[in-house]
Amino acid sequence: MLQGNGTWIFENKPVIISSAAVGGPFEANGNIANDFDILHEDLWFGQESYEKAHKVLFEEAFQIAIEKAGVTKEQIQFTLAGDLINQITPSSFAARTIGTPYLGLFGACSTSMEGLALGAFITNYGGAKYLLTGAASHNAAVEKQFRYPTEYGGQKPPTAQWTVTGAGAVVLSSKGEGPYVTSATIGKVIDMGLSDPFNMGGAMAPAAVDTIVSHLSDRQIEPAYYDLIVTGDLGRIGREVSIDLLKQQGLDIVESRYLDCGLLIYRDDQPVLAGASGAGCSASVVYGHLLNRMKKGEFKRILVVATGALLSPLSFQQKETIPCIAHAVSIEYGGA
Amino acid sequence: MANNNKKTLKQSQQEYQSIQKKHETKRPVLKNCLKAFLVGGIICTIGQAVQLFYIYNFNFTEQTAGNPTVATMIFFAMLLTGFGVYDRIGQFAGAGSAVPVTGFGNAVISACIEHRSEGFVLGVGSNMFKLAGSVVLFGTFSAFVVALIKTILLKWGGF
Numbered sequence: 001m002l003q004g005n006g007t008w009i010f011e012n013k014p015v016i017i018s019s020a021a022v023g024g025p026f027e028a029n030g031n032i033a034n035d036f037d038i039l040h041e042d043l044w045f046g047q048e049s050y051e052k053a054h055k056v057l058f059e060e061a062f063q064i065a066i067e068k069a070g071v072t073k074e075q076i077q078f079t080l081a082g083d084l085i086n087q088i089t090p091s092s093f094a095a096r097t098i099g100t101p102y103l104g105l106f107g108a109c110s111t112s113m114e115g116l117a118l119g120a121f122i123t124n125y126g127g128a129k130y131l132l133t134g135a136a137s138h139n140a141a142v143e144k145q146f147r148y149p150t151e152y153g154g155q156k157p158p159t160a161q162w163t164v165t166g167a168g169a170v171v172l173s174s175k176g177e178g179p180y181v182t183s184a185t186i187g188k189v190i191d192m193g194l195s196d197p198f199n200m201g202g203a204m205a206p207a208a209v210d211t212i213v214s215h216l217s218d219r220q221i222e223p224a225y226y227d228l229i230v231t232g233d234l235g236r237i238g239r240e241v242s243i244d245l246l247k248q249q250g251l252d253i254v255e256s257r258y259l260d261c262g263l264l265i266y267r268d269d270q271p272v273l274a275g276a277s278g279a280g281c282s283a284s285v286v287y288g289h290l291l292n293r294m295k296k297g298e299f300k301r302i303l304v305v306a307t308g309a310l311l312s313p314l315s316f317q318q319k320e321t322i323p324c325i326a327h328a329v330s331i332e333y334g335g336a
Numbered sequence: 337m338a339n340n341n342k343k344t345l346k347q348s349q350q351e352y353q354s355i356q357k358k359h360e361t362k363r364p365v366l367k368n369c370l371k372a373f374l375v376g377g378i379i380c381t382i383g384q385a386v387q388l389f390y391i392y393n394f395n396f397t398e399q400t401a402g403n404p405t406v407a408t409m410i411f412f413a414m415l416l417t418g419f420g421v422y423d424r425i426g427q428f429a430g431a432g433s434a435v436p437v438t439g440f441g442n443a444v445i446s447a448c449i450e451h452r453s454e455g456f457v458l459g460v461g462s463n464m465f466k467l468a469g470s471v472v473l474f475g476t477f478s479a480f481v482v483a484l485i486k487t488i489l490l491k492w493g494g495f
Contacts, residue, residue, distance in 0.1 A: 009397055049453035050453070051453070062437045062471075068495040073383070145451055148446070148467065149445070149446040149447050149449065149450035149451075149466075150423070150449075150450060151417045151418075151420060151422060151423050151442070151445070151446035151450070152442065152443060152446040152447070152467060153417075153422045153423045153424075153425060153427070153429075153434060153439065153442045153446070154423075154424020154426055154427070154432075154434070155426055155427055155429070155430035155432050155434075156427060157361075157363050158362075158363065158364075159360055159361055166363070179393070180361075191352060192348075192349050192352040192353065193346075193349035193352075194353065194356065197358065202356045202359070202360055205356070206352055218344060236360050236361075237356075237361060239359055240359040241355060241356050241359045244355055244358075245352075245355065249396075273428070274361065320440060
């Protein structure tokens, strides 16, 4: 049901019956390594190209999520997935392996929540009994496309972020046990005129703030309604900027309950500059780490605001500014 | 970058950018310069040692020792790039490891390694100068311009 301007309320509470997170070697050294189902020691994943490794990463996340859900591939009605590679081939190739009807998504690093919002909407209205959704990114494959070759010795500024090698997937169902999706807010494309691709956090912060503000006003709730508001991959700079902006809007944001996936995934001493980014960042942190913490009872209600920078290497070279987007999805478990 | 087109920005965008600027971590320029000076200096010292090695052990003069020296330095850069070390030096040293000929080598070799998966013709062959191509083009062009100026001055300047 639509509430306010752009928020869906899911009365039938689609359930996340299973979730999976797969990561690479850098993630294995990170802060939340225990929350991954599989961690690979090698970036190549035994494949001959990084793009193939990216596909395998995605396939594994899907397969584990399906297995954990206790269903077969044939029972899944739809797969909604996306990533950052040209023409989202890793998603489509992984969907070829899974073999379900498939919708490819692109929302850059906000794809995880775009998929969860759409998936919950479809499931809520009886469009699917079981639905698979996820997002992934592979550090070397994404860097190859958006930046320089992996081994190129260019110096990155302190505002740059590290692309996560990770995939996260969930199976949604109209009934079952687990955390459930209660609402979703679809974001607008916001462009504040920033054009530095090495400062994504700064470019994406206004989109995150806009979506949080619309979500709260559509649902007529205060930030304190949520035990945790977590952004996708704003990184250190984007997070600080967004706190400033939220306070300017008169919202009472408690900093200890306003986290960023891009700052949760790695340890402080890993050389990631301003934090992590990538479509797999919010996907693997939320579907691994945060859902696990919810199941332990640490949070009852969380709002995930996945942020995405909708640029391409071409648009940046042609001196275009960076349009950004953020989608918010609220997940609840247990309690009231 | 954003300053150039400030005029075309809306007021809300300008306001936002000034908030954003406050939080943006600045590049530590002085520290970076020192690191670049140090690492660049070390690379050049090694290069000098290699050149002297060629002059004293083989039949090279100071003029002719340049070519084998450059080739050796690029070979080192190739090994370091292949072993995944050069990009780490690059993050530390910035221009210090990018400006010497080893940086040029790294730019070519990293692109070759990266595009190996697309095969030798479409991958390695067409991408190897992806980064270094502009260095070759504009390097040659500026050499041409400098030579032109020198010729004009010598021929007609009466020096």
